Amino acid sequence: MTSPYTACAELVRQLHLAIRQLESHAMAMQTSPLKGREWFELLTRKLVPQLSDDAFLVVGVVGGTNIGKSVIFNHLAGCRASATSAFASGTKHPVCLVPPGFEQKHDLASIFCGFDLHAWSEANAALEDHREHRLFWRTNDSIPSNLLILDTPDIDGDVRVNWERADNIRRCADVLVAVLTQQKYNDAVVKQFFRKAAEEDKVVLVVFNQVLLPDDEPYWPVWLQTFCQETGINPEFVYVAPADRRAAEENRLPFYLRDWPLRESPNNLVEQHSLKTDLSALHFSTIKLRTLRGSLRTVLNERFGLPAYLAEVRSRSEEFRTASALLSTHELAESREWPPVPNPVVVQEVRNWWQAQREGWTKTVHNFYNALGRGMLKPFASLRDRLQGERVPPLEQYRQREWQTILDTVEKVYERLQWFSELGNPLLQPRIDRLLNGKSRVEMLELLKTRHDLTDLEFEVRSLIGAEMEAFRQESPQSFQLMKWIDHGAAAVRPVTSVCLFVTGFGPAGHAVQSVAANAAVQFAVDIASGTVTAVAGEKALSETAATGAGLFEAWFRRLHARFAAKRAAWLGRMLKDHLFGTLPDELQAAISIPQSEAFQRVQFTITQLQKEVTAADG
């Protein structure tokens, strides 16, 4: 036969694939896993394996510990298929009765996915403890050809894994034989279990077990009424079984059918009923349709189904966006005065560059006089060294000062991060705390220090000056004036360079960079996430003084300093990005973009399709 939901089968399969993909993306957002969510389990355990198949019914005997589930199961089996015991929580793994030839036509493993299937060998096997979920199955000749009957572990005992197994059977079942007793019908966990079954529109047969007949005859309807009200279950059949331990042990416990809802004049028949016969008489295809529809509805439910999950993903992503915006709209650190590279070094480098430009006999002459000069000065220099101690080379002094500035900046970055952490954004806090802990600080400082010590400052200066001088020669024709002005320029210029560190890479923050106060000093905003530098007021300061020749050179000097500071600040920015923040910006960005991802869109699209199909099928 074809069910009206056959068309849904393909969609459900696609949906399942798309969701798995989405989940692998959504890991970055720290959403709780899909496994264990009711709708997802239903999708995996009920809809995917059962939608396309022809109608067979899965019947599960469910209930609390030690209330006679196995007794009722054995009644259904007609033999001692499941072990019974006076002690509670006996059955640890489900036992399934399979009609002959069923397993050839169907794949049992896909019907009970998540369970290790074992052929039934003896009744006690289901009582043994195993970490993995097992399911024991045996062929039973006496049950109809499209009926699977299962005995399940308890739903309220102190062995929690039993609950999980029972839940999994409930999800794939169509019919539940709910075993209730006067002690347990009102227990919180029991009610919760059956409420879910009601939401999924399972067909429920209630067996009220251990009823003290005839004393309890007036009471059980009251108990059942409470149960139905609390759970929303509307039982198909209601049976009453007496508290008769001997009969239960001998597998001849009688079941009395009762009218439900109660009629005016109840017929308290004592005629025994066979549950199996009643089960066989059920309208299989109708029930199958009903439970599939129930499961589909649960999956598609706006409040607790898949759409709710999508909404959760979306709002989570929004939270990440907020966190990211929080980071990007605040400047991370500021250094008012980046140390200028010593002018003698610059002058020396300019001279060196100049010297390298000389050619022919001038070069020889100059080299001779330079060598002579150095030779004559040498004794004086060594005397000075002896008297005043070894002189620290100026670039090393600069390195010291720069390290001081870097320390300043790092200190401020940590302070700012602490502030971010104290804002208590739940997404940022754990990540930032990880950056702030002592061990990562030690590592960060050590790394910065090593890298800083390894930086070849002389090379940096030389390459910058080479480029600048080249540009200068091309820009200004009177470059021969250079040597004249060079000392003059070096004496006049002492630029103040400020650096702001921004974390703009976490989101759009252009306006934040613009808001840096544009005073006379040269200012830079270093975007930590990309390591790029934006000059805010530097070029303006340059053009103002560049009118005259000497002024031009001064301006050139100023620009040189500024460029150098910018280069160093960008270096610091890159270091902080790579080693302090690490993958944080990428993580945030990945989480933000999930709702735009292909998997998300596909899930959403498939849901809409599925909803249409379901509405169409329901007519």
Add this chain to the structure above:
Amino acid sequence: MADSELAQIELFAEIDELVDRLQRFVEMGSPWEPLSHCRAILRRLLGRVETLRIRLEAPLVVATFGGTGVGKSALVNALVGRECTRSGRERPTTTLPVLIAHPETNLDALGVPLEEFQLVRLDVPILRDIVIIDCPDPDTTEAEAVDTNLWRLHKLLPHCDVLLNVSTQQKYRSARVSDELRQAAEGCRLIFVQTHADRDSDIREDWRRQLSENYAVPDVFFVDSPRAMLDQLAGRRPSGDFARLQDLLTSRIAASQRVQVRRANLLDLIHSAIGHCRQHVTDHLPAIEKLEAALETQRQRLHDAMTARLRDELIASQGLWERRLLTSVTEHWGTSPFSSMLRVYSGLGSLIASATLWRARSSVQMALIGVVQGTRWLSAKHQEREAESNLQRVASSLGLDDNLLRESQLVLNGFLRDAKLTTVSSGSKTVQELRQEAARVEGQFLGDASQRIDGMVDDVAKRRSGLLIRLWYETLLMSLVVFVLYRIVRSFFWDSLSDPDKILPTHFYVNAGVILGIWATILVMLFTRRLRRGLQRQVETLATELARQRLEQGLFPGWEEACRDIHEQCRTLIQLGETATQVRDRLAIPSSFGAPR
């Protein structure tokens, strides 16, 4: 007074002392968050201990505990032999808890909120020494809210002394009930009862197995309450387990046992609370240990930096060494011709040095100059410069520059955060304060170092100017002097008489003086060179020795102190826990009661 009674009193005194010690512990303060958390827990505990002490002599409160439908009310009715709490087939039956007491019992002493009970007064013997409460069930409530059964139960439990834990074949492994029992059982004696003996199989064996993981289970009763009720209504004495249970509740919890039961409960409470606190503190202690390790690392870093700088400076300051050694040698030598030569030399040197002394570049050189002269130098410096800039100078002279200090602070702030020493870390030091701390550290280091240098100088001076060496140099010097003197004496006494032409001319004296001067200088030079020999090796040894030393206090003495204090308090907590365990083990309680392990 009997001995056993005396022992009891002694034990009670011990409990009181334990409570007092707890009180004192709670009143101490700590900047460490986990300890404050423990204090909060113990403060609550002490509140409960106080109410227990107040009602020490009041009748014991026996309460039923168990899932819905296990027959709690039926059991209570059967125990008192009257139908006084509604026991029925409708579930749940008991919502308003019932309190059953003897008409003469003064209920005010119990401290129970009486308005929340349905009160029943019955004149039956079993109620003479106890009060029975029939509690609501813990397992029908899905989410605890006001006016649910679970909420009512939780409000009642702190007032109970003995729990009658009632269960059945169906319910004895119910997860919810066992979870609730674990919470409820703290500070209570337990009696385990399986009901429905008329219908159910005996599962006591399995139940006991399950229970013994968490509880001491001396006995489990298997009772048929309806039958016992019928027996009593018919005027028969109940039999079997029910009779034993009744007997336990009437005779064994007699007035004499009350105090013991309550004390035992109290000790259980204290024991479990301290256990919880200990666990909490132990979980967080590694962070403190990490902080200590970090403090130690930073201290070592400072120490290494200072040692390295000291070594370099000592090796570089050859001139100062020489003067120190010379001074020391002349002190040992006493008065003699060669030593006066040395003194003259060193005096000349000092004259030059005193000029350079003002320019002594560092505190290391100061240490080398020696304590006496150094102090003079320092006081002069004090007048010359402001104290602040001086501190700065001293601090940076030993290699503790600002960067080093700030790196330390930056790293340690992280560790403080990890350790949750929040209140301490809030006062991060300014560079100025850091410098002062560094100056203190350096002072401490230098004090030690200069002592060692003094010792070393003394040692070297002694070794390099032994008797033989002294004799040798004296002889060398004196041989020339003697020769010159011989010539003079001979010239004066002999030649002047025999051959006046041979009288030494005046320029002889000049020549002799010059030669004597040169000779003396050569000798002094040789001697000082000898003194300086192997100095480098000596300095290296000194440096390695110093490196092995440990600074008494690092840059952050406050934090170090805080860590020590935390360890101290943790030890106190552990001691308290041990005392509680000891007293608990010694207190003899009626063995027929179960209790949490």
